[in-house]
Amino acid sequence: METLKKASATSISTPVTIETTDPDLVELSGxxxxxxxxxxxxxPVNGKKFEILDTRYNDPSGLDAMTVQNIQTGEVSIIYQGTQAHKENGMQDIITDAQLTTDTPSIAQLEASEAYYKEMDELFGVSSVAGNSLGGPLAFSALRVNPDLRCVTFNPAPAPKNYFNPEQVYRNAINFYDQHDPLTSTTTPLGMQRVPGEVVTIEAGAAIISSMGSIHTGFKEGSITVRGITISTAADDHIVTSIWTGQTLTGESSTRIDVNLKNLDILSKGLVGASNDFGLAQSYMEKSEEIVLNEESIFTMRLETMISTFNDMIEDSIYDPVLKGITRAQSAITSEVSDWLSKLDTAEQHFQSINAILNSPPVELIEHIISVDISVESLFQEARDHINKFFLEVCSLSNGIAHINEDVIPSLLSEAQNKVDDFLVNEMRDHYTIVNSNTEKVSQQIVDFGEKVVNFKEELEKRDLTSALSIKMQANAISDIVKIPGKSDFLLEESNHLLLGMKLKELVLESSFNHISNLTHILIGVPAAAIASIVGVIETAVKGISLAISKVFDFSHSISLPASLFPQFQEIEQKLKSLANSITRPLNDIGSMLGGVRDSFFRLSIYLPDLLREFKPYLDDAIFTIINYNDINVLNLFAMTQLKELKILLQDVSFQLSEHSAKSIEALGETSDLVIENLDMLTSQIKKVTFE
Known part of the structure; x- marks a missing residue:
């Protein structure tokens, strides 16, 4: 232990002027x-200064803690660290974390933390203990010694089973949980939220994976930046306290105050702060609307990107170079088919030369002798017919792709598949127009509330009613200062947009995906399978021609010719061989292409559903650019958090101003109530355009 020797009893007992608040202890802990x-x-903490009086680091039990003093008030607090696995005795923290989930009767680090509290309390007089994570149970250990001790924790780990007396009331213990904290989300469903005293849920940070570590400690980063706007994620900034007492507001009734000039002055200044806080939410909403308007401006680019991506995926699924460009009007397949027909014509011309030989008297005599018809006049027609059919089917497929590009994909962003518009973006734009108009009204409403408080205070000063008692005694005389507000003064506009909230985005995505899936099956999948079959028929026809040529030569080796015909037949055979080579060469060229073409179309037809599933995220991005929407979502979440916190603050204001005999004071309370109503409506409108 290291102790600051200069800290004397006199300095510690300095009269309280600026008390240590729950947010102060949370910041010290996290x-x-x-x-x-x-x-x-x-x-330095929230405008106050704390001096370190003692430290206990690298204790053999794993305990790490410090004792600090609020210099202005003399309050002494012990702050316990959470798990620090990297430290010298960090393994002890890991062991302790595991033991907390059990009913182990004796845990070394908890015993050490309890002993440390006793030591510091005897030396300095400890007024509070605090801790984050593992530091929570370490702070709880002091309550076993003094159940009335003030104890503040942030995202605490659970205490061991049966650690506390279930009959004991810990009236000065409060535990803050961030609703997005990973430890909290794990322990709560398992029934492990074993903590003494009150539990308060706050929202210091949105559920952003990259900031999970910051959420658990509450301060690792302290802020995030979204589109140039810096947003505080510091836990203490999201603990709402009374503008009069600094007491944490939990939604329950707080300690009543006297309505006097001093407290009215505090209220007017507090409403200035509330207006500034609301201005943060307003700036988030303005930035969100700006993102939506930017999304609207790139509508054409989003469509073009989606079309280009779809075509690239079709092209990439086709390995054969002959078919590259099939998604465009001018593709290689047109010239390739022309080349196939040209080669087939060349082969046929050479075959006609063979026919001239086969129709000569000697060969016809041979045909007569062996009773084999080797006439080849119709061998090429079947191949030619199927190549032409192949070409027509490929053109039909290309036209189908063009239809998808020109008509189907542009309609995917609309609510109906028979027109082209930016449905979701338009809905969000129109909704934000209303939201931000309402936001401006609420901003003015809060300012108006503050002005009413100032005017009321000034009028009381004029009438020399400075104390709560004098105000109460002259309640009727001051009833004319503040009038009961009318609900129509700051009436917010209802929004008929996004009635399904952001589920609309999911519905547009699913509807559009189903639409393009059905049409691509009809316009691409079925034709591609048919074309693959046609190519197979062409392959068979080409092989048939080659087989027929081979028969021309096979028959000469299966018979014995008269000696008088043999020399003449040898000459004919040599001519036939030469012509056969001229025929098989272009046929082989065609055949070498057909296998790859057939496989490509077959693959396209089979894997088209997989291709569409890969395309779906791009469709989602086109409906509303995902990275842009993620930014909107974060801004919305923090805006709603800001409004919820402001509501808690104003609920306390309404409570403090309620049930007062002076009608003007009740009128101020009702003004606060109307602001709360509008905050609720505004929150619900922001929620419509938010994924939570």
Whole structure:
């Protein structure tokens, strides 16, 4: 242990002026405790200064803690660190974490933390303990010694089973949980949220994977930046406290205050702060609308990107170079088919020369002798017919792809498949127009509320009603200062857009995906399978021609010719061989192409559903660019958090101003109520355009 020797009893008992608040203790726990400060270091926290009086680092049990003093008030607090696996005795933290999930009767680190509290309390007089994560149960250990001790934790790990007396009331213990904290989301469903005292849920950060570590400690990063806007994720900034007492507001009734000039002055200043906080939410909404308007401006680009991506995926699925460009009007297949027909014509011309030989008297005599008809006049027609059919089917397929590009894909962003529009973006744009118009009204409403408080205070000063008692005694005399507000003064506009919320995005995506899936099956999948079959028929026809040629030569070896015909037949055979080579060469060229073409079309027909599944995220991105929407979602989540926190603050204001005999004060309370109503409506409108 290291202790600051200069800290005297006199300095510690300095009269309270600026008290240590729950947010102060949360910041000390989640941020400063992990920095292993040295004795005498001054820690600035929320405009206050804390001096380190003692440290206990690298204890054999794994305990890491520091004792600090609020310099202005003399309050002394012990701040316990959470799990620090990388430290010298960090393995002890891991062991302790595991033991907390059990009913182990004795845990070394908890015993060490309890002993540390006793030591510091005897030396300095400890007024509070606090901790984050593992530091939570370490702070709880002090409550076993003093159940009335103030204890503040942030995202605490659960205490061991049966650690606390179930009959004991811990009225000064409060535990803050961030609803997105990974530890909390794990322990709560398992029934492991074993903590003493009150539990308060806050929203210090949206559910952003990259900031999960920051959410758990509350301060690892402290802020995020979205589109140039810096948003605080510091936990203490999201703990709502009374503008009069600094007491944490949990939604329950707080301690009543006297309505006097001093507290009215505090209220007017607090409403200035509330207006500034609301301005943050307003700036988030304005930025969200700006993103939507930008999305609207790139509608054509999103369509073109989607079409280009779809075509690239079709092209990439076809390995054969002959078919490259099939998604465009001018593709290689047109010239390739012409080349096939030209080669077939060349082969046929050479075959006609063979026919002239086969029709000569000697050969006809041979045909007569062996009773074999080797006439080849119709061998090429079947191949030619199927090549032409292949060409027509490929043109039909290309036209189908063109139809998808020109008519189908452009309609995918609409709510109906018979027109082209930017449906979701248009809905979001029109909704945000209303939201931001309403936001401006609420902003003015809060300013108006603050002005009413100032005017009321000034009028009381004029009438020399400065104390709560004098105000109460003259309640009727001051009833004319503030009038009961009318609901129509700041009436917000209803929005008929996004009635299904952001489920609409999912519905547009699924509807559009089903639409393009059905049409691509009809316009691409079925034709591609048919074309693959046609190519197979062409292959058979070409092989048939080659087989017929081979028969011309096979018959000469199967018979014995008269000696008088043999020399003449040898000459004919040599001519036939020469012509056969001229025929088989172009046929082989055609045949070498057909296998790859057939396989490509077959593959396209088989894997088209997989291709479409790969295309779906691009469709989703075209409906609304995903990275842009993610930014909107974060802005919306933080805007709603800001409004929820402001609502909690104003609920306390309404409570403090309610049930008062002075009608003007009740009128102020009703003004606060109307602001709350509008905050609720505004929150529900923002929620419509948010994925939570």
């Amino acid at each position: 941020k400063h405790s992990y920095r292993d400060g040295d004795l005498g270091d001054i820690i």
